[in-house]
Amino acid sequence: MFENLNERLERSFKILKGEGKITEINVAETLKDVRRALLDADVNYKVAKTFTDTVKQKALGMNVLTAIKPGELMVKVVHDELAALMGGKATEMKLESTPGHPAVILMAGLNGAGKTTMSGKLALMLKSKQHRKPLLAACDTFRPAAMEQLRVLAEQVAVPCYIEEGATNPVAVAKAAINHARLNGNDIVIIDTAGRQSIDEELMVQIRDIKDAVNPDETLLVIDAMIGQEAVTTAKTFNDRLEIDGVILTKLDGDTRGGAALSVRAVVDKPIKFIGTGEKMEAFDVFHPERMADRILGMGDVVSLVERAQQQFDEEEAKRLEKKIRKNKFDFNDFLSQIQQVKKMGNVKDLAAMIPGVGKAIKDVEIPDDPFKNIEAIIGSMTPKERENPDIINQSRRQRIAKGSGTDIQEVNRLIKQFDQTRKMMKMVTGMGPGKMMAMANA
Ligand code: GDP
Structure with missing residues (x-):
């Protein structure tokens, strides 16, 4: 979402790079570019014009007061005006009901x-x-x-x-x-x-x-x-x-x-x-x-990302999992349930784009619609006993699992290795008392 506009605006701000201060001339040049970017993003003509006029006034006015670089100043003014243009604050619904009156x-x-x-x-x-x-x-x-x-x-x-x-x-x-x-x-x-x-x-x-x-x-x-x-x-x-x-x-x-x-x-x-x-x-x-x-x-949206995570967070499930980790009983069923929770948060590429800088970095990277498909297929091909006791998965079982899941043995090996590492890490963390953990975190 907004990738092109983001790129275009960034290019516009570059005009100010190296400039010592904001002047009528360099601001006009930058904003001409900003306006073109907005029009190309299908912003209404009048809206784009009013927007750049306001930004110009504010940027020139603020220039006197601050010592920050012109490029940064412009990003700040454009950011605040974009937010204002879209309404400033989030608006809630007014849904008052009384019994019998929905x-x-x-x-x-x-x-x-x-x-x-x-x-x-x-x-x-x-x-x-x-x-x-x-x-x-x-x-x-x-x-x-x-x-x-x-x-x-x-x-x-x-x-x-x-x-x-x-x-x-x-x-x-x-x-x-x-x-x-x-x-x-x-x-x-x-x-x-x-x-x-x-x-x-x-x-x-x-x-x-x-x-x-x-x-x-x-x-x-x-x-x-x-x-x-x-x-x-x-x-x-x-x-x-x-x-x-x-x-x-x-x-x-x-x-x-x-x-x-x-x-x-x-x-x-x-x-x-x-x-x-x-x-x-x-x-x-x-x-x-x-x-x-x-x-x-392109500043990301970490707040929304955390909110999405919280929305999907299932307290009961987290408690159940914590108990299993403490007893060192984390198994492939738990692994699967974790993947399913992550999937509920939404498309991986969309989620990644909420992290500042990451959206642009992975713009052209192909991420499959369902990156967990193979992992799910592999776990799906394990018997209930294997899922609960991953240690019994020997070579011949691995071969059977690879065949059953339509993957190959390397992929099965990789997943089991990852799983073992996760379990080891969990054991290490839970094996420590809080004191030791703090010491490690501060080291
Ligand atoms: P209605 O005719 O207004 O009721 O529209 P529908 O709810 O039937 O949606 C039309 C199509 O758009 C369906 O195929 C939906 O799955 C799809 N759709 C709705 N919202 C979104 C969205 O936010 N993103 C995407 N990608 N598709 C959506």
Whole structure:
């Protein structure tokens, strides 16, 4: 995400390298480049112009006050202005509910934007992070397949789903879903609605009718970030007709140029609240303008990385594992469960890009979609006894495992060696008292 923009901006800042101070001339030259980079990233023309004008003013003003290098000063000003452009602070949803009165989220957007997927992601987040009891409501009565898709997603995230087979009136389904939530103790209803190929009058009237009927707490517009400038037009049209409360940008994991993320707030004056970064239910983040600015400038996003790790962190599992490590009983089943936890955090390349500097370094490195595939296949080919007692895996067993997993003996040997080393390290650490460990850490 934002790789090109990141590279282009870095090149722009180089103009200032070697310059002793910021002047009208070198600042104008740099910003001309910055503006071109923004336009190429599909940022709205007016937004790009206002942005560079503001940066120019601030950079010239700050120049007098500071002694830092012009290049660094410019990065700082651009960073702060990028964050401001995207809204400054993260904006939360207002979802107040009282018993018998669930909060309502209305999802709007064009066909294929990612509404249904995002409805599932929101439900999962509300359930697992905020301990709410969401109900998904299938109000895309135009496409039976859409209802089925929502039902499958709901099952996947273990959230109930309200569906009326054969229904044709989405307003009635939305109302019935809210009633269902009321009676069943759900405190949030997420209404997934129908999209269209392009904005049309019928769609607008229909979704307005749903909105008027259910009076949602949050009306969220889902936009595909890949559609570039179109995203801003879409947001504007929907907002004029529907008064949205916020935007969700999806597919930021794709080859998007990022212009939508940078222009929507300025043009529509509505915050981006969430982003979608993949097809999996966990590929979802709260939108933080500051962190996004960090990413655009190649500064990584360690905070989000740690949050993702925490989200996937299973306390029970960690305790169970700790006990096994202490008893020196760490086995291949545990190894597998660790891999599965890491996988849940998301795509490895996306995760790596959140570490400062790493994104750029591995830009052209091919990382397979599933780098753990072979390891999982190897462990999958072990018998339960072998997984629990890795020491019994002799040469002939290794050969059988290699054959069964479609890998080769070298790969099996390598994995077993790695596993042994991990176990040795664990033994060393757990064998020490806290005093010894501290001494080692301080050595
Ligand atoms: P809807 O028509 O608006 O309900 O869109 P869907 O939820 O059916 O999504 C359309 C397609 O986009 C599906 O294939 C999704 O898996 C995919 N999709 C949704 N969100 C994302 C995302 O954040 N990243 C990627 N790569 N694909 C996504």
